[in-house]
Amino acid sequence: MAEVGASADSPPIEGITWLASFPKSGNTWTRVLLSNLIAPDGVDDDNFASLAGSISSNRSAFDAITGLPSSDLTDDEIDLLRPDYYRENAKVAAQRLFVKVHDGYHDNGAGDPIFPADCSFGAIYLVRHPFDVAVSYASHQGHTNYDKVVKQLNNADHIMAGGGKSQLRQRTLGWSGHYLSWHRQEDIPVLTVRYEDMLADTAACLKRMAEFLGLPEADEDVAIAHAVEESQFDKLQAKEARSGFRERPEKTERFFRAGRAGDGWNILSEEQREMLYTANRDVMEELNYTPEKAGREQA
Amino acid sequence: MIDTPFTVSADLDLGTRVGSYLRSGDADVSIAEGQVPQALDNVTDRGVAFEVNAEEFLLHVPNGASFHVIGGKHIRYARNGVSDRDVALFLLGSAWGALCYQRGLLPLHASAVMHKGKVHAFTGQSGAGKSTLAAGLSQRGLDFFTDDVLIIDPARIEGSTASCFAGQKDMKLWEDALALTGVESHGPVRDEPDFKKHFAMPATTEEKGSGDLVSLTILKNENVRRDRDPIQIERVRGAQALKQLRESVYRMRYANAIMGRQALYTALARLIAAVHVQTFDRSMLKPQFDNSATAMRDWIQNFDQADG
Known part of the structure; x- marks a missing residue:
C-alpha cells in the first residue's frame, strides 16, 4: 500500500491539538472555553462546543476514514490503524482540529505511537486531584461504588469501551500512568493545566492555553473574559437542564454535576483516599496535590 | 423475481x-x-x-x-x-x-426484517443497535431478512417500489446482544481468541433473499433531553431524510470514490421518494430493550395494516 497521510517532509500546517486527560478532569469545560473564545458563533443551545474535531475513540469516524469495520477488528488491530487514521484526519481537515483524548500516550503493537507527532500541533493536558476525579467518575458511570472507581484509577490496565461498545478501546493506564505517559514523551509539546487552577483563575488558564496554541485571542482580554463568562459552570448546568447535552451518558442524571473541588474529601472514605494516595503519591506530589483537605485548599 | x-x-x-x-x-x-x-x-x-x-x-x-x-x-x-x-x-x-x-448497486449499512412479504430495514452508525433490534424483532414474531448489509438496485426503484436484496443471511451479534435477545450463537465471527462477537441465526428467518423495501428506520439514541419520551418515532422527508440517510450508506468513502457523488445522491433521492423514512429515538439501556423492540414490532405490524 502506498503511504498515506502526512509525511515527515510535508507536515500539516495546523495539525491536531490533543485535549488529553483522564476522564472527568475538565476536558469538556476546556473545549467549551476554547469554543467560546475562538468559535463563539457555533455555540448555541444545542451546541456547547463548536471546535472542529471529535474524540479519539470515535468509532464511526474511524470506520469511515479507514474503510474497515472496527466492529470486526480486534482492539489491537484497530490500534495498528489509529496512527494513520489520525494522520488522515489531519490531512483532510479544512481547519485546525481539537481532539479529546482519554487514552494514555502509548504505542501500538507495531511500536508506533497511537498519536503521531507528525500530525500533531501539541497537547493541552488537563489534570484534576484524583480524590475529586473518583467522585465525578463514579457519577459519570451512574453509580456510587467508590471502591470500584478507586480501583480503576489505581489500575494501570484500566480501559474504557472497546469490543462491542460504541467507542473504540481507550487504555487509560490508570490516573498516574495517564499523566506520566503524556509527560514522559517528548515528541508532542504539552501544556499542563490543573483543574483547580482553572477554577481559581479561569481567565489566566485560558490565556495560557491561547498562548500555547498561538492564538491571536491570547492578547484579547475582553474576548477571554467573555469566553469565561459564557462558560461559567452554572450557565452550562442551566443549559443542560434546558436543552440537554449529547455527551451525557444515559445512565447519569446530568453531565455537568458539580464543577467544584473538594467533593473527594466529603464523599470518599478515609480508606479510599488512602488507597488513592498510596498508589499515586509521586504524581500527586509533583502536582502539589496533597491528601489533606487543608493542603488542597492551599494548593 | x-x-x-x-x-x-x-x-x-x-x-x-x-x-x-x-x-x-x-x-x-x-x-x-x-x-x-x-x-x-x-x-x-x-x-x-x-x-x-x-x-x-x-x-x-x-x-x-x-x-x-x-x-x-x-x-x-x-x-x-x-x-x-x-x-x-x-x-x-x-x-x-x-x-x-x-456493479452499480447501492449497499446500505442496514439490518432488516420481513413482515407479510415487505421488508423493513434499520440503519444507523456502527453500534447503533441494528442487528440487536433485528434479532429482537425476530424473537417477537417478525422474520429476519438481512444483517449488516441491505443491497438496493437503483435501476429497480420504480415509483413507490424499491426492490432490495439481503446482503448477509447470518447475523453477527456481540455476546451481550445474544444474552439480551436470546438468540443462539453459531460460533465466533473471528478466529482471534477473546473476540466476543458471534454468528447467529434467529429462530424466525425468511428464506427469500429479495423483496420490496417499504420502510427505512434510522436508529438514534439522541439522549439529549432528560425529560424526553422514552420512545420517539418521527417521519423524515426530503433534504432532512437525505442528510440522515447519507450516514447509512455502506462504506461511504467507497461509494463516493467508486459510484460517484452524483450517482449516489440521485439513487438516495429516488429511494427516499419510494419508501417511508423515519427516525427511531430510544433508550439504549438494556432494561428498556423489551419496550423499544415491542414498540417497533407494533409499528411494523400497524404500518402493514395501514399500508395494505
Missing part, C-alpha cells in the same frame, strides 16, 4: 451467509485466491487501508488478508496466513461493498 442481484463462484468456504449467491459453475462474479498488488496505479481515492481507481479496489486488513476487486467481476484475495473464516468475514463485508458499487 430474482433472489440475488448477482451470482458468485468461490474457491473458499463462505459459510451460509451468502448461500443463495453461490453457483458451482459460471457466475457473474468469481472469487479466487491469487496475487494481490501492494498498490494500485492511477489512484483516484485512498483511505487508510484502501485504494480505488477507475476499475479496481484494493484493501489491506491489518495483520490480515488483502483483497483486489476488479471491474465488478472478480475478487482476488491473498490469505496472508489467516483462516477461511477471517478471509470470508472481510470478503463479505468491505470487499463485497466495493463489488456492489462497481
Whole structure:
C-alpha cells in the first residue's frame, strides 16, 4: 500500500491539538472555553462546543476514514490503524482540529505511537486531584461504588469501551500512568493545566492555553473574559437542564454535576483516599496535590 | 423475481451467509485466491487501508488478508496466513461493498426484517443497535431478512417500489446482544481468541433473499433531553431524510470514490421518494430493550395494516 497521510517532509500546517486527560478532569469545560473564545458563533443551545474535531475513540469516524469495520477488528488491530487514521484526519481537515483524548500516550503493537507527532500541533493536558476525579467518575458511570472507581484509577490496565461498545478501546493506564505517559514523551509539546487552577483563575488558564496554541485571542482580554463568562459552570448546568447535552451518558442524571473541588474529601472514605494516595503519591506530589483537605485548599 | 442481484463462484468456504449467491459453475462474479498488488496505479481515492481507481479496489486488513476487486467481476484475495473464516468475514463485508458499487448497486449499512412479504430495514452508525433490534424483532414474531448489509438496485426503484436484496443471511451479534435477545450463537465471527462477537441465526428467518423495501428506520439514541419520551418515532422527508440517510450508506468513502457523488445522491433521492423514512429515538439501556423492540414490532405490524 502506498503511504498515506502526512509525511515527515510535508507536515500539516495546523495539525491536531490533543485535549488529553483522564476522564472527568475538565476536558469538556476546556473545549467549551476554547469554543467560546475562538468559535463563539457555533455555540448555541444545542451546541456547547463548536471546535472542529471529535474524540479519539470515535468509532464511526474511524470506520469511515479507514474503510474497515472496527466492529470486526480486534482492539489491537484497530490500534495498528489509529496512527494513520489520525494522520488522515489531519490531512483532510479544512481547519485546525481539537481532539479529546482519554487514552494514555502509548504505542501500538507495531511500536508506533497511537498519536503521531507528525500530525500533531501539541497537547493541552488537563489534570484534576484524583480524590475529586473518583467522585465525578463514579457519577459519570451512574453509580456510587467508590471502591470500584478507586480501583480503576489505581489500575494501570484500566480501559474504557472497546469490543462491542460504541467507542473504540481507550487504555487509560490508570490516573498516574495517564499523566506520566503524556509527560514522559517528548515528541508532542504539552501544556499542563490543573483543574483547580482553572477554577481559581479561569481567565489566566485560558490565556495560557491561547498562548500555547498561538492564538491571536491570547492578547484579547475582553474576548477571554467573555469566553469565561459564557462558560461559567452554572450557565452550562442551566443549559443542560434546558436543552440537554449529547455527551451525557444515559445512565447519569446530568453531565455537568458539580464543577467544584473538594467533593473527594466529603464523599470518599478515609480508606479510599488512602488507597488513592498510596498508589499515586509521586504524581500527586509533583502536582502539589496533597491528601489533606487543608493542603488542597492551599494548593 | 430474482433472489440475488448477482451470482458468485468461490474457491473458499463462505459459510451460509451468502448461500443463495453461490453457483458451482459460471457466475457473474468469481472469487479466487491469487496475487494481490501492494498498490494500485492511477489512484483516484485512498483511505487508510484502501485504494480505488477507475476499475479496481484494493484493501489491506491489518495483520490480515488483502483483497483486489476488479471491474465488478472478480475478487482476488491473498490469505496472508489467516483462516477461511477471517478471509470470508472481510470478503463479505468491505470487499463485497466495493463489488456492489462497481456493479452499480447501492449497499446500505442496514439490518432488516420481513413482515407479510415487505421488508423493513434499520440503519444507523456502527453500534447503533441494528442487528440487536433485528434479532429482537425476530424473537417477537417478525422474520429476519438481512444483517449488516441491505443491497438496493437503483435501476429497480420504480415509483413507490424499491426492490432490495439481503446482503448477509447470518447475523453477527456481540455476546451481550445474544444474552439480551436470546438468540443462539453459531460460533465466533473471528478466529482471534477473546473476540466476543458471534454468528447467529434467529429462530424466525425468511428464506427469500429479495423483496420490496417499504420502510427505512434510522436508529438514534439522541439522549439529549432528560425529560424526553422514552420512545420517539418521527417521519423524515426530503433534504432532512437525505442528510440522515447519507450516514447509512455502506462504506461511504467507497461509494463516493467508486459510484460517484452524483450517482449516489440521485439513487438516495429516488429511494427516499419510494419508501417511508423515519427516525427511531430510544433508550439504549438494556432494561428498556423489551419496550423499544415491542414498540417497533407494533409499528411494523400497524404500518402493514395501514399500508395494505
